[in-house]
Amino acid sequence: MQLDKMDENDWVYHGEGNKNLVVAHLSRVLRLLKYPAEDSENPPQSAEQAFRQIQNIVDFSSNVMSILLGEKFVHSGEVVKLPLEFVRQLSIKVQHERPGWRCDKVIDIYSGCALSLPNLTYPVLHLSTHTPPLCVEIKPKWGFLPSSKHVSKDIKSKVCRFCMYQLYKVATGKWKKRSLYCPLDLFSGNKQRMHFAIRQLIEEPQNNLKIFKGGQCIYSRKDSDDSLDLNSLLHHLRPYFLQGNNRFNCHMTNKAVLNDFIQVLMNALLSSEGREGGPVNDRHAERQSYCDASLFNKERSRQGSQGLPGDSVLSRILQTQMLDMRDIEELYPLYHRVEQHLQDFPKQRARLHIEGPYNKEFLEMLQKCPAEDDGSVEYAATKIHQYLITKTAKDCSIMVALVPSSDKEEDDEGPPPFTSLVSILDLDPKPFDSILYQLRLDQTIVSFYLQTRSALPEDSVSSHPTICAAPEKEECTLLFHPV
Ligand SMILES: O=P(O)(O)O[C@@H]1[C@@H](OP(=O)(O)O)[C@H](OP(=O)(O)O)[C@H](O)[C@H](OP(=O)(O)O)[C@H]1OP(=O)(O)O
Ligand SMILES: Nc1ncnc2c1ncn2[C@@H]1O[C@H](COP(=O)(O)OP(=O)(O)OP(=O)(O)O)[C@@H](O)[C@H]1O
Numbered sequence: 001m002q003l004d005k006m007d008e009n010d011w012v013y014h015g016e017g018n019k020n021l022v023v024a025h026l027s028r029v030l031r032l033l034k035y036p037a038e039d040s041e042n043p044p045q046s047a048e049q050a051f052r053q054i055q056n057i058v059d060f061s062s063n064v065m066s067i068l069l070g071e072k073f074v075h076s077g078e079v080v081k082l083p084l085e086f087v088r089q090l091s092i093k094v095q096h097e098r099p100g101w102r103c104d105k106v107i108d109i110y111s112g113c114a115l116s117l118p119n120l121t122y123p124v125l126h127l128s129t130h131t132p133p134l135c136v137e138i139k140p141k142w143g144f145l146p147s148s149k150h151v152s153k154d155i156k157s158k159v160c161r162f163c164m165y166q167l168y169k170v171a172t173g174k175w176k177k178r179s180l181y182c183p184l185d186l187f188s189g190n191k192q193r194m195h196f197a198i199r200q201l202i203e204e205p206q207n208n209l210k211i212f213k214g215g216q217c218i219y220s221r222k223d224s225d226d227s228l229d230l231n232s233l234l235h236h237l238r239p240y241f242l243q244g245n246n247r248f249n250c251h252m253t254n255k256a257v258l259n260d261f262i263q264v265l266m267n268a269l270l271s272s273e274g275r276e277g278g279p280v281n282d283r284h285a286e287r288q289s290y291c292d293a294s295l296f297n298k299e300r301s302r303q304g305s306q307g308l309p310g311d312s313v314l315s316r317i318l319q320t321q322m323l324d325m326r327d328i329e330e331l332y333p334l335y336h337r338v339e340q341h342l343q344d345f346p347k348q349r350a351r352l353h354i355e356g357p358y359n360k361e362f363l364e365m366l367q368k369c370p371a372e373d374d375g376s377v378e379y380a381a382t383k384i385h386q387y388l389i390t391k392t393a394k395d396c397s398i399m400v401a402l403v404p405s406s407d408k409e410e411d412d413e414g415p416p417p418f419t420s421l422v423s424i425l426d427l428d429p430k431p432f433d434s435i436l437y438q439l440r441l442d443q444t445i446v447s448f449y450l451q452t453r454s455a456l457p458e459d460s461v462s463s464h465p466t467i468c469a470a471p472e473k474e475e476c477t478l479l480f481h482p483v
Pocket of ligand 1: 395
């Protein structure tokens with residue numbers, strides 16, 4: 001990438017989240033910061049501050065998250081300086097492709113800084129074959145129930161945050177239809193529960209699932225009420241699953257294509273590349289690993305929970321999420337302690353790494369933290385940093401790139417073989433000052449769930465009656481035995 005010869009015509013809109021917009025050119029992407037639209041005339045930070053913000057993201061990803069999640073999954077990228085005219089033209093070029101609900105923010109066209117990363121939807125794997133890679137992006141969210149004694153509402157230890165939040169999101173119009181995906185099913189390591197969870201993600205992807213082919217998004221929900229074309233997805237997927245295995249016939253049903261696809265995806269999510277490491281989720285034993293709101297029929301998982309393989313991507317994310325099991329309610333008093341201290345000693349923000357940097361000293365601060373609360377501001381600040389690290393792991397995404405491979409006997413059972421490359425993205429540090437907002441949001445989610453649930457008859461919290469019922473036994477058989 002020659003930074004002085006950048007041409008906006010080479011780059012295409014690729015996607016965006018709440019804080020960044022991503023453009024792609026072959027095997028690279030540029031991730032540009034966004035600002036609230038009302039700040040578009042007066043950028044909220046200088047070019048130097050924007051550069052520092054992105055450098056912080058790189059440092060946090062490479063020095064902190066990569067160690068916890070595993071280097072093989074993490075690509076931290078590098079900060080680049082771009083010509084301002086290129087960024088301005090790019091911003092105009094991509095505007096019409098942006099989803100309406102994201103347009104409350106605009107691209108930062110003032111700093112000329114961006115994060116350059118490998119394009120994980122167009123991985124180098126692709127070069128060894130003529131078939132375009134399939135890529136599945138999953139934002140799995142919180143995979144466990146809090147067990148802290150300080151949780152004020154009992155419901156929080158029974159129903160997971162994602163499922164509770166769904167009622168609020170639908171009621172406030174963020175999404176039109178409720179998702180029946182439950183993160184605890186995905187993180188269970190139980191193949192039936194995982195299959196059910198992925199099936200629900202496909203049914204209603206919201207912002208938790210995107211599917212790419214050859215680097216282009218072929219399946220996602222762009223707006224709360226746009227139409228989803230499952231048939232078109234199946235049309236894209238079919239050729240990948242007809243190869244080999246006596247499957248030359250075109251009679252493979254849509255259900256069988258989908259089952260094979262889910263199976264291949266699950267294999268990648270559970271893959272641990274032959275490394276040792278037993279199941280890791282024993283410690284959040286069965287009692288805690290079921291969410292009462294999940295519509296997966298528990299009876300069906302009697303075959304036992306296999307647990308997540310120790311080095312699989314799901315296990316690494318779950319372990320990082322569970323590094324600090326403290327609930328936000330328990331954390332708030334510690335935040336308050338730091339806030340009070342900083343009012344009196346504002347210059348200590350740097351010493352306590354409130355806005356980073358995420359360097360060697362930051363890691364030392366985390367390691368030196370006393371086991372018990374000694375009443376110090378250092379203890380409180382470190383515990384908040386730990387919690388924020390777990391927050392990053394609760395909001396990251398997994399990208400699974402899949403390319404058909406040829407290493408399998410012709411008459412093997414099951415889906416055709418794929419080579420997979422698994423990565424984790426969106427590993428930005430969460431702001432220290434977001435704790436109060438998090439506490440309020442948590443209270444809103446929980447009280448809204450309790451109110452809505454008590455206003456409805458038992459077991460009818462779903463806004464979608466046809467999928468409220470757990471699947472029939474026969475359907476389950478079909479899901480697991482492709483024809
Ligand atoms: O708080 P949550 O769980 O709603 O997560 C936010 C996400 O909402 P979600 O529920 O996944 O739709 C939210 O995603 P969307 O904008 O809804 O796509 C962001 O990821 C946000 O992170 P950040 O503040 O931009 O760094 C996320 O905020 P934090 O992870 O910073 O709390
Ligand atoms: N390295 C990458 N390769 C390919 N696609 C990427 C890459 N990084 C991001 N993307 C795409 O761009 C989208 C937005 O990126 P990202 O999730 O990092 O934005 P964000 O604003 O930080 O999100 P959030 O809303 O979670 O804060 C992703 O959902 C993904 O589809």
